[in-house]
Amino acid sequence: xxxxxxxxxxxxxxxxxxxxxxxxxxxxxxxxxxxxxxxxxxxxxxxxxxxxxxxxxxxxxxxxxxxxxxxxxxxxxxxxxxxxxxxxxxxxxxxxxxxxxxxxxxxxxxxxxxxxxxxxxxxxxxxxxxxxxxxxxxxxxxxxxxxxxxxxxxxxxxxxxxxxxxxxxxxxxxxxxxxxxxxxxxxxxxxxxxxxxxxxxxxxxxxxxxxxxxxxxxxxxxxxxxxxxxxxxxxxxxxxxxxxxxxxxxxxxxxxxxxxxxxxxxxxxxxxxxxxxxxxxxxxxxxxxxxxxxxxxxxxxxxxxxxxxxxxxxxxxxxxxxxxxxxxxxxxxxxxxxxxxxxxxxxxxxxxxxxxxxxxxxxxxxxxxxxxxxxxxxxxxxxxxxxxxxxxxxxxxxxxxxxxxxxxxxxxxxxxxxxxxxxxxxxxxxxxxxxxxxxxxxxxxxxxxxxxxxxxxxxxxxxxxxxxxxxxxxxxxxxxxxxxxxxxxxxxxxxxxxxxx
Numbered sequence: 001x002x003x004x005x006x007x008x009x010x011x012x013x014x015x016x017x018x019x020x021x022x023x024x025x026x027x028x029x030x031x032x033x034x035x036x037x038x039x040x041x042x043x044x045x046x047x048x049x050x051x052x053x054x055x056x057x058x059x060x061x062x063x064x065x066x067x068x069x070x071x072x073x074x075x076x077x078x079x080x081x082x083x084x085x086x087x088x089x090x091x092x093x094x095x096x097x098x099x100x101x102x103x104x105x106x107x108x109x110x111x112x113x114x115x116x117x118x119x120x121x122x123x124x125x126x127x128x129x130x131x132x133x134x135x136x137x138x139x140x141x142x143x144x145x146x147x148x149x150x151x152x153x154x155x156x157x158x159x160x161x162x163x164x165x166x167x168x169x170x171x172x173x174x175x176x177x178x179x180x181x182x183x184x185x186x187x188x189x190x191x192x193x194x195x196x197x198x199x200x201x202x203x204x205x206x207x208x209x210x211x212x213x214x215x216x217x218x219x220x221x222x223x224x225x226x227x228x229x230x231x232x233x234x235x236x237x238x239x240x241x242x243x244x245x246x247x248x249x250x251x252x253x254x255x256x257x258x259x260x261x262x263x264x265x266x267x268x269x270x271x272x273x274x275x276x277x278x279x280x281x282x283x284x285x286x287x288x289x290x291x292x293x294x295x296x297x298x299x300x301x302x303x304x305x306x307x308x309x310x311x312x313x314x315x316x317x318x319x320x321x322x323x324x325x326x327x328x329x330x331x332x333x334x335x336x337x338x339x340x341x342x343x344x345x346x347x348x349x350x351x352x353x354x355x356x357x358x359x360x361x362x363x364x365x366x367x368x369x370x371x372x373x374x375x376x377x378x379x380x381x382x383x384x385x386x387x388x389x390x391x392x393x394x395x396x397x398x399x400x401x402x403x404x405x406x407x408x409x410x411x412x413x414x415x416x417x418x419x420x421x422x423x424x425x426x427x428x429x430x431x432x433x434x435x436x437x438x439x440x441x442x443x444x445x446x447x448x449x450x451x452x453x454x455x456x457x458x459x460x461x462x463x464x465x466x467x468x469x470x471x472x473x474x475x476x477x478x479x480x481x482x483x484x485x486x487x488x489x490x491x492x493x494x495x496x497x498x499x500x501x
Contacts, residue, residue, distance in 0.1 A: 036134040066110075158211075175223065303352055396468070481497075
């Protein structure tokens, strides 16, 4: 790292050669508490707010970040050292960089260290939105039934928590803060999910209300009914490829731009946010920062989940098995591009609703360009992680819809078979694969390794696939592809689909 790099904090801003906040951060007031401050949030929602503040708008909507996990102490330490500032670096495909210091977050709280401070902030009348990026698994949905699953340790603790004790989970903090606001007459805040799941607001509404109802059963409260009536949960569609920050990213920022940042964020230049206009106590003028504020998000979210996200899964398993390690490597390969575009055109697109204002052909072409950006260096391992939370909402609905309307399923069946082959934990060169699937990796690997004695063992997990293992048309395609993946490899399996074999 360059010895001349300047450590990022509020005092050093005048010394930096990159764009920095020119608005008065001391004049900002917190209006949004955000739970789950990761790279995506800082490249997306926080960036949009920074745009608004830079335009002289809505300075009463600054962010307070909250980490509810013990692991979030690392982020808390960096944010404290840097006065909650960080650098967002856009990576252009031509190798150029576009760094900017983001100043929209003005506080960061680590809940395990000071839970009372978190509740105090969430119950402050100035807090009118609590937003979330807690990943798909953070909503505690049983993927087989769609119902709330309260078995996770911190959630179970918070359901059974005695009055007067503090919560541990995101749901626990949300519901306790809402209870206090109801009781003191403050009124509700809006719960705004920014996670990459279909109907994210609806899912948050159902799961948080279900959590509150289970807690009501232990406390004889009626808070769940109040949340059901009074708390808005707007849906949104969010999109920006944001790889994990690496030490190389830190060194490059220091060497190229002279900024010593403990946790910068790197991302692609593309960004999109489609947001349902449903709020309890106002909102920032997000549309002035480039957000599409609409009445109905569903057409946009289906487009994104089934075209972008499911296509990521298409390149992740097959690409990794074929020897690639980065998304841009896969998308420099003509055969893989033909396969992915074929999935988009023949299998995903027929399941979509009309998308107002979007040219789907242009959108799909842009997706391939984004995947192929060599500067993002998005790893296939990242795309393949947590597949149990991703395949069921992203790809399985496409399969079901196409089975119901006698549509094409070959590419989708190959993607699922490739996941099963990947989950075995050994690649085609005999090297180990680190299967990352929180709390489920061993179970998935055990099922996958029952091939060839039980070729449908992986598919028989009803929590992932429902009754797909009973559909003869799908299982025939799945078994054919899985056999070929084992006998001939990923490249041959892909070519067989391209050739219609």
